[in-house]
Every structure is written in structure tokens, then in C-alpha cells.
Amino acid sequence: MSKKRPLSFYLLAAFFGLFVLFLYGPFSAIFLLSLQGPEGQLTFPMRGFSFYWLGEVFQQQRVGDFVSAFQRSFLLGLLVMAITVALSVLAGMAFRSKFWGSNLIFYLTISSLIVPSILVSLGIGIVFSLLGIDNQWYSSALAGHLTWTLPFAFLIMVGVFNRFNPSYEEASRDLGANDSQTFWQILLPLIAPSLIGVGLFGFTLSYDEFTRTSLISGENNTLPLEIFGMTTNVTTPALYALGTLTTAFSFLLIGVAVAAFQLLSHRQEG
Numbered sequence: 422m423s424k425k426r427p428l429s430f431y432l433l434a435a436f437f438g439l440f441v442l443f444l445y446g447p448f449s450a451i452f453l454l455s456l457q458g459p460e461g462q463l464t465f466p467m468r469g470f471s472f473y474w475l476g477e478v479f480q481q482q483r484v485g486d487f488v489s490a491f492q493r494s495f496l497l498g499l500l501v502m503a504i505t506v507a508l509s510v511l512a513g514m515a516f517r518s519k520f521w522g523s524n525l526i527f528y529l530t531i532s533s534l535i536v537p538s539i540l541v542s543l544g545i546g547i548v549f550s551l552l553g554i555d556n557q558w559y560s561s562a563l564a565g566h567l568t569w570t571l572p573f574a575f576l577i578m579v580g581v582f583n584r585f586n587p588s589y590e591e592a593s594r595d596l597g598a599n600d601s602q603t604f605w606q607i608l609l610p611l612i613a614p615s616l617i618g619v620g621l622f623g624f625t626l627s628y629d630e631f632t633r634t635s636l637i638s639g640e641n642n643t644l645p646l647e648i649f650g651m652t653t654n655v656t657t658p659a660l661y662a663l664g665t666l667t668t669a670f671s672f673l674l675i676g677v678a679v680a681a682f683q684l685l686s687h688r689q690e691g
Contacts, residue, residue, distance in 0.1 A: 513578030
């Protein structure tokens with residue numbers, strides 16, 4: 422006979438259900454309104470059912486351009502992800518041992534999470550202006566996003582390396598491997614699942630970042646800025662359809678990351 426579950430299990434399950442409803446309940450309205458017919462409006466009741474507005478996202482809008490803004494956000498997210506993963510690994514390896522000034526560098530790194538983001542973006546914009554560099558999504562926006570993603574990734578990698586067993590590296594060196602071979606053939610494969618999480622985290626933080634981008638993106642908007650600018654101008658459910666598509670894209674990224682994580686985990690176990 423199955424063991425009877427305690428009352429606390431049902432209470433926690435109910436709380437979790439309310440939590441999920443709180444997170445995704447408001448989105449359900451966006452999802453439904455994006456599936457209206459061509460005569461659809463911005464509020465209920467729904468006027469027909471079709472995928473018309475999902476297709477309209479890829480067409481020329483009265484105001485703004487969804488496709489170009491998505492491309493800029495996607496490319497910027499990939500750049501931020503690659504740089505974040507590379508620098509966080511190097512920083513994590515450096516902090517495996519104490520060195521002079523390590524505490525100061527540590528606190529300076531995480532202080533970016535405490536400083537108001539609007540001040541960070543203002544400072545970056547001023548510095549780029551003094552250097553004569555135009556504020557663009559691939560330069561100043563990239564710098565602004567890295568001030569947001571690197572501290573998080575750095576803290577994660579410090580935790581990963583604190584739990585890493587150095588005996589693997591010692592065994593590799595005993596077998597004649599040099600430092601480069603030990604890193605690429607032993608250390609990197611072992612921490613690869615963690616790097617997937619760091620990469621996904623960095624990409625998503627950059628992909629939906631608004632505040633740090635608002636003052637330093639130049640004349641070309643990223644997707645969050647384009648959406649914000651169109652909320653006061655768009656009079657069709659195309660904006661709701663964009664929300665549906667970007668949410669589906671986010672779940673797709675999560676699925677790919679989970680599949681890659683499981684694949685690497687199975688290889689390590691094998």
C-alpha cells in the first residue's frame with residue numbers, strides 16, 4: 422500500500438500551484454488575445470480565432486520593427502553569453518587560490534549588482550562619449566550588459582570551483598598531461614554542465630534587459646526597448662502576438678539547455 426502523504430504536502434502543492442498561477446496567469450490573457458481574428462482588438466471579448474496576428478509580427482508595422490529589434494537582441498545576447506562564459510571561467514580559476522587584492526577585486530566585482538542600473542548606464546554613456554565612441558547596441562549596450570551578467574556568472578563559477586575536486590587535475594598531471602591538456606581534456610568537460618547554465622543565464626539577462634540599455638543603445642533599439650516604445654503607439658494585437666512568440670522562444674532555449682545539460686551529464690556518468 423502506498424504511504425499516505427502528510428497534510429504539509431498538499432499545502433505546499435497548493436502554494437506551488439498558486440505561485441505558478443501568479444507567474445503565468447497574466448500571460449494567459451496575452452496569449453489568448455494574440456489568437457484573435459483580423460478584426461481583433463486590444464481587450465476582451467475576443468473577436469474570432471486565428472493565427473493572423475502571429476504572422477503579422479513578421480510584417481512591416483505602423484510604428485517600429487519587431488524583426489530587426491529581435492535580431493539585435495539575439496546577436497547581443499550571443500555576444501554577452503560568449504564573453505560572460507569565457508571571463509567567468511578565467512575569473513573563477515583565478516580565485517581558486519588567494520592572491521594580493523583578491524578580496525578587493527571580489528567586492529568591486531559584485532558591487533555592480535548593488536549600484537542602481539540607471540547610474541551604470543549613465544556612466545557608460547559618458548565614458549563612451551568622452552572616448553569618441555558612438556553609443557550602439559554592439560558597443561555601449563554590450564558593455565552595459567556585461568556589468569550585469571559578469572558579476573552573477575562570477576559568483577556562480579566561484580561556487581563551482583569551490584566544489585571542484587582538484588584530485589582530477591593532479592591525476593592528469595601525474596599521467597604526464599601539461600596544464601593546457603588538463604584544462605581542455607579534464608577540467609572543462611567536468612564543468613561543462615555548469616557552463617551551460619551560466620551561458621543561458623547570461624543570454625537571458627541580456628535578452629530582456631531594459632534599464633541598462635535604455636540610455637546607451639543609440640538609435641537602434643533592442644527588442645525590450647522596441648516593445649516599450651510601441652506600447653504607446655500600437656493599436657493592434659500584434660504586440661500580444663510578439664509576446665507569445667518571444668515566450669515560446671524562451672521556452673525553446675530552456676529546452677535546448679536542459680537537453681544539452683542532460684547529454685553532458687550522461688557522458689560524464691558513462
